[in-house]
Amino acid sequence: MSRNRPREEQANGQGDGxxxxxxxxxxxxxxGTAAAxxxxxxxxxxxxxxxxxxxPATVSNALADKPNVKAxxxxxxxxxxxxxxxxxxxxxRGLRMGRSWSIGLVVGDIANPFVPDVVRGVEDVVxxxxxxxxxxxxxxxxxxxxxxxxxxxxxxIDGMIVLSQILDAHDMERVAAAGIPLVTVNRRAxxxxxxxxxxxxxxxxxxxxxxxxxxxxxxxxxxxxLFRSSSADxxxxxxxAAVQAHGLDGDPSLAVQGDYxxxxxxxxxxxxxxxxxxxxxxxxxxxxxxxxxxxxxxDLGIRVPADVSVVGFDxxxxxxxxxxxxxxxxxxxxxxxxAAARLLLQRIAGDRTEPPRSVVLKPSLIVRGTTAPPQAVPxxxxxxxxxxxxxxxxx
Amino acid sequence: MSRNRPREEQANGQGDGxxxxxxxxxxxxxxGTAAAxxxxxxxxxxxxxxxxxxxPATVSNALADKPNVKAxxxxxxxxxxxxxxxxxxxxxRGLRMGRSWSIGLVVGDIANPFVPDVVRGVEDVVxxxxxxxxxxxxxxxxxxxxxxxxxxxxxxIDGMIVLSQILDAHDMERVAAAGIPLVTVNRRAxxxxxxxxxxxxxxxxxxxxxxxxxxxxxxxxxxxxLFRSSSADxxxxxxxAAVQAHGLDGDPSLAVQGDYxxxxxxxxxxxxxxxxxxxxxxxxxxxxxxxxxxxxxxDLGIRVPADVSVVGFDxxxxxxxxxxxxxxxxxxxxxxxxAAARLLLQRIAGDRTEPPRSVVLKPSLIVRGTTAPPQAVPxxxxxxxxxxxxxxxxx
DNA sequence: AACCAAATTAAAAACGTTTTAGCTCCTGAC
DNA sequence: GTCAGGAGCTAAAACGTTTTTAATTTGGTT
Numbered sequence: 103m104s105r106n107r108p109r110e111e112q113a114n115g116q117g118d119g120x121x122x123x124x125x126x127x128x129x130x131x132x133x134g135t136a137a138a139x140x141x142x143x144x145x146x147x148x149x150x151x152x153x154x155x156x157x158p159a160t161v162s163n164a165l166a167d168k169p170n171v172k173a174x175x176x177x178x179x180x181x182x183x184x185x186x187x188x189x190x191x192x193x194x195r196g197l198r199m200g201r202s203w204s205i206g207l208v209v210g211d212i213a214n215p216f217v218p219d220v221v222r223g224v225e226d227v228v229x230x231x232x233x234x235x236x237x238x239x240x241x242x243x244x245x246x247x248x249x250x251x252x253x254x255x256x257x258x259i260d261g262m263i264v265l266s267q268i269l270d271a272h273d274m275e276r277v278a279a280a281g282i283p284l285v286t287v288n289r290r291a292x293x294x295x296x297x298x299x300x301x302x303x304x305x306x307x308x309x310x311x312x313x314x315x316x317x318x319x320x321x322x323x324x325x326x327x328l329f330r331s332s333s334a335d336x337x338x339x340x341x342x343a344a345v346q347a348h349g350l351d352g353d354p355s356l357a358v359q360g361d362y363x364x365x366x367x368x369x370x371x372x373x374x375x376x377x378x379x380x381x382x383x384x385x386x387x388x389x390x391x392x393x394x395x396x397x398x399x400x401d402l403g404i405r406v407p408a409d410v411s412v413v414g415f416d417x418x419x420x421x422x423x424x425x426x427x428x429x430x431x432x433x434x435x436x437x438x439x440x441a442a443a444r445l446l447l448q449r450i451a452g453d454r455t456e457p458p459r460s461v462v463l464k465p466s467l468i469v470r471g472t473t474a475p476p477q478a479v480p481x482x483x484x485x486x487x488x489x490x491x492x493x494x495x496x497x
Numbered sequence: 498m499s500r501n502r503p504r505e506e507q508a509n510g511q512g513d514g515x516x517x518x519x520x521x522x523x524x525x526x527x528x529g530t531a532a533a534x535x536x537x538x539x540x541x542x543x544x545x546x547x548x549x550x551x552x553p554a555t556v557s558n559a560l561a562d563k564p565n566v567k568a569x570x571x572x573x574x575x576x577x578x579x580x581x582x583x584x585x586x587x588x589x590r591g592l593r594m595g596r597s598w599s600i601g602l603v604v605g606d607i608a609n610p611f612v613p614d615v616v617r618g619v620e621d622v623v624x625x626x627x628x629x630x631x632x633x634x635x636x637x638x639x640x641x642x643x644x645x646x647x648x649x650x651x652x653x654i655d656g657m658i659v660l661s662q663i664l665d666a667h668d669m670e671r672v673a674a675a676g677i678p679l680v681t682v683n684r685r686a687x688x689x690x691x692x693x694x695x696x697x698x699x700x701x702x703x704x705x706x707x708x709x710x711x712x713x714x715x716x717x718x719x720x721x722x723l724f725r726s727s728s729a730d731x732x733x734x735x736x737x738a739a740v741q742a743h744g745l746d747g748d749p750s751l752a753v754q755g756d757y758x759x760x761x762x763x764x765x766x767x768x769x770x771x772x773x774x775x776x777x778x779x780x781x782x783x784x785x786x787x788x789x790x791x792x793x794x795x796d797l798g799i800r801v802p803a804d805v806s807v808v809g810f811d812x813x814x815x816x817x818x819x820x821x822x823x824x825x826x827x828x829x830x831x832x833x834x835x836a837a838a839r840l841l842l843q844r845i846a847g848d849r850t851e852p853p854r855s856v857v858l859k860p861s862l863i864v865r866g867t868t869a870p871p872q873a874v875p876x877x878x879x880x881x882x883x884x885x886x887x888x889x890x891x892x
Numbered sequence: 893a894a895c896c897a898a899a900t901t902a903a904a905a906a907c908g909t910t911t912t913a914g915c916t917c918c919t920g921a922c
Numbered sequence: 923g924t925c926a927g928g929a930g931c932t933a934a935a936a937c938g939t940t941t942t943t944a945a946t947t948t949g950g951t952t
Contacts, residue, residue, distance in 0.1 A: 144674075144675065146907090146908055146909085147908065147909065147910095148908080156931075156932090157931070157932045157933075158908090158909080158910090158932090159910080159911080159931075159932060159933080159934095160930085160931060160932075162909070162910055162911085163910090163911095163930095163931090166910085170929075170930065170931080171929095171930070171931080172929080172930060172931090175930080175931085187671075189647065189650070189651045190651065190908080190909065190910095191592065191651065191653065191907085191908050191909070192591075192597075192651045192652045192653065193588050193589075193591035193592040193597065193652075193653060193907080193908075193909090194588075194592050194907070194908035194909035194910090194937090195908080195909055195910075196587075196588035196591075196592075196909090196937095197586065197588040197589050197591075197592050197907090197908080197909070197937050197938065197939085198908080198909045198910050198911085198936075198937050199909080199910070199911095199937085200588075200937075202587075202588065204631070204652075207632075211617075212607075212613045212616050212617060212620070213613045213614055213616075213617045213814075215610065215613075215814070215815075217613070218607045218608045218610075218612070218613050219608055221607050221608075221632070221634075222606075222607060222608045222634065225607070225632070225634045229634075229641070232644070232648065234631050234633075234648060234649075234652070235631065235632045235633075236599070236629050236630065236631055236632075237602075237616070237620070237630045237631075237632040238629075238630075239616075239617065239620045239624075246624070249627070252584065253627065253629060255584070256584045256585065256586065256587045257587045257588075257599075257629070258586070258587065258588060276582075279539075280539065364818070393815075393818060396818075396819075396820060397818055397819035397820060400819050400820055401819060419608075419610070420610075420788075420815045423759070423788060423791075423792055423821070424791075424792035424795050424796060425791060425792060425795055425820050425821055426818070426820055426821070541937090541938055541939085542938065542939065542940095543938080551901075551902085552901065552902045552903075553902090553903095553938090553939080553940090554901075554902060554903075554904095554940080554941080554942095555900085555901060555902075557939070557940055557941085558901090558940090558941095561940085565899075565900065565901085566900070566901080567899080567900065567901090570900080570901085585938080585939065585940095586937085586938050586939070588937080588938075588939090589907090589937070589938035589939035589940090590938080590939050590940075591907095591939090592907045592908065592909085592937090592938080592939070593906075593907050593938080593939045593940050593941085594907085594939080594940070594941095595907075
C-alpha cells in the first residue's frame with residue numbers, strides 16, 4: 103500500500119511552502135514517493151491529503167466548507183479532489199456520522215398506476231437534497247414489510263415514507279426506538295403518532311355524491327376498496343354519510359366490496375346490474391375499479407352514461423383518455439409525494455420532538471364523459487354520448 | 498457509555514468458563530458490570546459479545562454461520578442476538594467489506610406505465626437476496642444521470658441496472674473503473690460491453706406488419722419513438738425492412754415522428770389523417786402513442802378499426818381495457834426486469850471477466866379490437882366492432 | 893504424563909471517514 | 923518583550939464491523 107507514509111509526504115508538501123503551486127504538487131505525486139493512489143483502487147482521503155500536503159482532517163474540513171481552513175488551501179484541496187476524482191466513501195461517512203443520506207420508501211405495489219405518480223413527487227424533492235431513495239415493494243405482505251423495515255433500519259436511513267399501508271405495532275416501535283422520522287401517507291398510524299399526508303376523502307366522496315345527486319340520481323351504488331390499502335373505510339363512511347345527508351335510499355345491497363383492482367370493479371358492476379332494482383350511478387373507491395365497471399357495463403351492453411353513470415376516484419393518468427373519459431375525483435398524487443417528502447426532510451433537519459403534523463390535500467371533481475342525468479337518452483347510443491363535455495375541473 | 502470496557506467484560510465472561518451456560522451470562526449482564534447496551538443506543542457487536550461472554554470475532558463468526566464455531570456457542574449467540582434485537586450496522590459492514598448489498602436502478606421516468614412493471618420484475622428477484630433497490634429517476638437528463646451514477650458509486654453498490662437509456666462515456670468508464678457490474682436494458686451500450694436484456698424489436702414489428710398485411714393493408718403508417726428512449730431506431734428500421742419485404746408503398750410521409758407520449762400519438766394521427774392519401778393502418782412504436790392515436794381518431798370521427806386499424810407496442814396494462822382493446826405487441830416487462838436482475842446477480846456473484854451476455858426476449862402479437870381488414874364495414878359503426886374477437890395471443 | 897493435531901476462541905488490524913482537543917504560529921496590545 | 927487570542931492546521935480517537943493471525947483448549951496417542 104502506497105499510502106502508509108503520509109507523514110513524509112506532508113512534510114514534503116509543506117516544505118515547498120507554495121500550496122497554490124499545482125505543478126509542484128503534481129511532481130511530488132509523480133516522483134516515486136507515491137502520493138497517488140494505487141492504480142485500481144479508488145482514492146481515499148489519505149491519498150488526497152498526501153497529494154495536497156495536508157492532513158486528512160484538513161481535507162475533510164476543506165471539502166465540507168468548514169470555516170477553519172484557509173481559502174487557498176480549500177481551493178487547492180477542491181481542485182485536486184476533482185482532479186483525481188475523489189469522492190468520500192458513503193459507508194465510512196455513514197459509519198462515522200450515523201446516517202446514510204437515503205430515505206426508505208415503502209409502497210404496496212409499484213405497478214399500481216396510482217403509486218408511481220406519488221413516487222415521482224417524492225423523488226423530486228428528495229433529489230434536491232441529493233438523498234437516495236430506497237424502494238421497498240411490500241406486496242402488502244406483513245412479513246415482507248417487517249423485513250424491509252428492519253433492513254432500512256440497519257441501513258440507518260435518514261427517514262421513511264410509508265404509502266397506503268400501516269406498519270404493525272412492532273415495526274412502528276422499532277422505527278421510533280431508532281429515532282428515525284416516519285411519514286405515513288394515505289393511511290394514518292392508529293395512534294396518530296407520526297407525520298401524515300393524505301387527502302380529504304370525505305369531501306372528495308361528498309363532491310362526487312353531490313354532483314350525482316345534482317344530476318338527479320337517487321340510487322347510487324358504491325364499490326368499496328380493500329381495508330388493507332388506502333383509506334377505503336374513510337371513503338365508504340363518507341359515502342354513507344353523504345347518502346344519508348341527501349336523504350337517499352340507503353339500500354345496503356348498493357354497497358359492494360371490491361379490492362381496488364380492475365377485475366373487482368368488473369365483477370362489482372356485474373353484480374350491481376344483476377339487482378332487481380339497479381342503481382343509476384356507480385361510485386367506485388378508485389379509478390381502477392371504476393374502469394373495470396366501465397368495461398363490464400360495455401360488455402353487458404349497458405350504455406354509459408345514458409343508462410348508468412360512473413364516477414371514479416384518484417384521476418389516474420389514463421382516466422382522461424378520450425375513450426375512457428372517466429368522471430372522477432382528482433387525487434393530487436404528485437403533490438402528495440411532494441408534501442410527504444417535505445415533511446420528512448423538515449423532520450430530519452429539525453426538531454424531532456415537535457408534535458406530529460398533518461397535511462390534508464384537497465380533492466377536486468373532474469367532470470368527464472361518464473356521468474349524465476339518469477334515463478337521459480333512452481334512444482340508441484350516439485357516437486360518444488357526453489364526449490363533447492370535455493375535461494373540466496369542477497369543485 | 499457502557500461499552501468502554503469490553504476487555505474486563507470478556508475476561509469476566511471467560512472466567513466463568515461455561516460459555517454454554519446462558520444463565521451465567523445473563524447474570525453477568527445484569528450484575529452491574531453493564532454488558533447491556535445503553536438504553537437508547539442500539540446494541541453493537543461488543544454489547545452482544547459481552548452479553549454472551551465471547552469475543553466480537555466469535556459473535557461475527559457465529560452469526561455468519563462460519564464453520565469454526567461450536568454449535569452450542571452459535572446457538573447461544575443467535576438466541577441472545579434475537580433477544581436484544583441485535584442487527585449489524587450496514588455502514589460498518591459495508592465499510593469493512595467494500596460493498597453495500599444494494600443495487601442501483603436507473604430509470605428515465607417511473608411514471609411511464611411501462612416502467613413500473615419491469616421494476617416489479619427487478620424487485621422480485623433482488624428481494625430474494627435481501628438486497629435493496631435504490632431508485633434513480635433521471636428524467637433523461639444527462640446531468641441528473643451523471644450525478645446519480647456518482648452517488649451510486651460512492652455508495653459502493655453491488656451492481657446497477659440502467660433502463661431504456663445509455664450512460665455517457667464518462668459515466669460508463671467510471672462504473673467500469675469501480676468494477677461494478679452493469680446491466681443495460683432495452684438499449685445497448687454503444688460498444689456492447691455490458692450485459693444486456695432486451696426484446697427482439699425487429700421480430701415484434703415484423704409480426705405487427707405481417708398481421709396488418711395479412712388483413713389486406715397496403716398503406717401502413719408508423720409513429721416513431723424518440724431516439725433517447727428505448728430502441729426507437731430498431732423499431733423504425735424494422736418497420737422499413739418489413740414494408741420493403743412486403744413490397745409495400747414506402748411513402749416517407751407515412752412515417753411521422755413521435756416522442757413516446759400520448760400527446761404525440763394524438764398529433765401524429767391527426768397529421769396522418771390530414772394526408773391526401775390516408776393510411777389504412779397505423780403502427781405506433783409504443784402503446785401510449787397508439788392510445789393517443791386512438792383518441793385523436795375518435796375525436797375526428799374516424800372509426801377504428803373500420804376506417805383505420807391501430808396497433809401498439811408494449812402491451813401496457815390498460816391496453817386490454819375493453820374500451821381501448823388495443824391490438825399490440827406484447828413486451829414481457831416483468832420478465833425483462835427479472836432477467837436483468839438475474840444477470841446482474843450472477844455477475845455479482847461470479848466471474849466479472851467473462852464476456853458480456855445478452856438476453857433477448859420474444860415479443861408476441863396480441864390481437865384485440867383495433868384491427869380489421871381495411872374498408873371492412875363502410876356502414877354505420879356497430880356497437881363495438883371486432884370486440885367479440887376478444888383477447889387472443891398470436892405468434 | 894507428555895505430546896500433537898484439531899477444534900475453538902481471542903486479539904488486533906484494517907476499512908475511510910469526521911470530530912475533538914491541541915498544537916503552532918502569527919498578530920497586535922499591553 | 924511578553925502575553926492573549928485567533929487562525930490554521932494536525933494527531934488521534936472514535937464509528938462497528940470482518941478477517942487474519944495467533945493463542946488456547948480439547949481429546950486422543952504414545
